[in-house]
Amino acid sequence: MDTNDQGSSAAAPRPTVQDVARALGVSTATVSRALSGSPNVSTATREKVMRGAAQLGYQPNVLARALRQERSSLVGLVVPDVRSDFFAAASSVLQRALEEHGFRLILGITGDDPDADRDYLVTLLQHRAEGIVHVPCTDEGAAPLLGGVPTPPPVVEFLRQSRSNVADTVVSNEREGARQLAEHLIAFGHRRLAVLAGPDRFSTTRDRVGGFVDGADAHGLEVEVRYGLYDHDWTHRETLTLMAGDAETRPTALFAAGNRLVSGALQALSELGLRVPADVSLVGADDPDWFRGCTPSVTTFAAPLEQMGLVAAQTLLGRMRPKGRQPRVGPIHALLGGQLIVRGSSGPPAAGA
Amino acid sequence: MDTNDQGSSAAAPRPTVQDVARALGVSTATVSRALSGSPNVSTATREKVMRGAAQLGYQPNVLARALRQERSSLVGLVVPDVRSDFFAAASSVLQRALEEHGFRLILGITGDDPDADRDYLVTLLQHRAEGIVHVPCTDEGAAPLLGGVPTPPPVVEFLRQSRSNVADTVVSNEREGARQLAEHLIAFGHRRLAVLAGPDRFSTTRDRVGGFVDGADAHGLEVEVRYGLYDHDWTHRETLTLMAGDAETRPTALFAAGNRLVSGALQALSELGLRVPADVSLVGADDPDWFRGCTPSVTTFAAPLEQMGLVAAQTLLGRMRPKGRQPRVGPIHALLGGQLIVRGSSGPPAAGA
């Protein structure tokens, strides 16, 4: 039917500025100028070059350009996992914002593995990325690695923050959000509270748990906390054991501190025959669409992800393209407030409890 | 507290092979050889170079290397939207597979906008990407663009396929899956079926709708089809109108042909006071974790995303690194079967209907 010229064909080399120049009888400099929109070219020449380039299927080699200009126009994005709405939403906003300024994103997915994290940061250095958006998965963050390199690119820590106070950070106020969730539950009359959370090596985990415990503490209440993974199956199993007790002693309200945890908890509660919120209230974190589709819909605390993506982009752009003579300002820490969204999954405890 | 040296500092240049060479009193060639693990270097020299490089915080400039070697080690991934589990799951598998072979991913999110799609493909050409994984959002795919360029990189169409038969494709058998869903519902006794689907310019949409209609057709049944968007809110609204009729005429079973559609439909059904599956059965597509957490859990047809990612990676690798003298084989079309997963959201229709 048709020829598939992919792969191992005769390898006709891609045309270069030289080819274009030769074909049109002009110099490479003229071609370069015409293509990059320099004002120092006559309109006639410019059009001729444009046409000639298109004719030959010329595409500038941005590697060569970057090498010459010492600007790669690449921004690195290092995240644990694009499968989570929490990260996915933010990365798409980030991408849009940075592309408007001519940067391309190069993606690294670490799976929260510190080694992978390190590898990606190294790769980004090697690609001469001009900036890095980093969701750290250790308390050190990128600092130890970047410390040894002259003129490292600016880093914005996003969503989570490391403990090394060198990078700019853009995070949401998860602590306050979790406190509000606790208040919300306690106002309904709940007294036996529990939290299911991810690994406590992440700042978000610590903030969520800490805020929730604070909120309970203000009312003299204890909270049962279980750390584990940001994973549906882990939460599923953990909820089964947590709620196995009888109605007089088991928690009457549950905080699943992440959206993957919510789905796991919901599955377990359903299997245990416990009704939400009649038998147990459930509150979550983040706000994927399906929180509204669930029966009951899920009460949660939502960070302003879009806005955070924008702020992160702005912060990074400010470092990458300093306008005027900026007096080299210290780390910027943006803490954005989120929103408590009350839905059907939270309510008063059963009378018997 | 600490100095933030990010951004506009004195701009100490990053060390190059020359710097390393000079510092150690050897030639650049030796440094290059030592760092790239050439066998033609004495062990002593190699170690000396390694240490010296580390000392200076040297990181190879992969742009220069790529320029010289004419191998960028970049693979482009062009997807509509990383927020969907459908795409996110696949991209993380893809990434793992390609990285094992030394490729890095450069990401483009198109939002299903044909212009953005084109822009990314151009960018990838300019970055001399060695291969492209493309989720096309038009029937033409990448063919018209790549046609004008000498030695274009190999392209694998992923998840969806365009109508131009030049690229390799890796897709799941959505048509068969949808047919099975129809059979499943009809076996329960449903006779009034409806489909909510995304835009019909995507092959997946057409396959899902087509397969479902085929399945119904085999039993002499009509299906009400509504095309729209892969979007929670659209489905929410559409379901409200679709199910507004009385119990004798409205559909008794609904196929929401995408996971974002399922959450919208669930929300609407809940608001209408319709119980699933007692009043209406709902089946979906894809299989995000939360399908198991919902009450009721969602019956669906799931594509083997992980496997598809692997196959796509293999296919692309075969084109990028042809082993031996491969006789330039024509387009490969991989069609992978998925799995019908029966859960709680489907059941027999109410007696009255």
Added chain:
DNA sequence: CTGTTAGCGCATTCAA
């Protein structure tokens, strides 16, 4: 307005 030249950082000939 256009052409000539040089060099970004690296890997690779070819000689020694």
Added chain:
DNA sequence: TTGAATGCGCTAACAG
């Protein structure tokens, strides 16, 4: 085993 020299494709000086 090592060094000197060349060029990947491009843009930025500097001339004309």
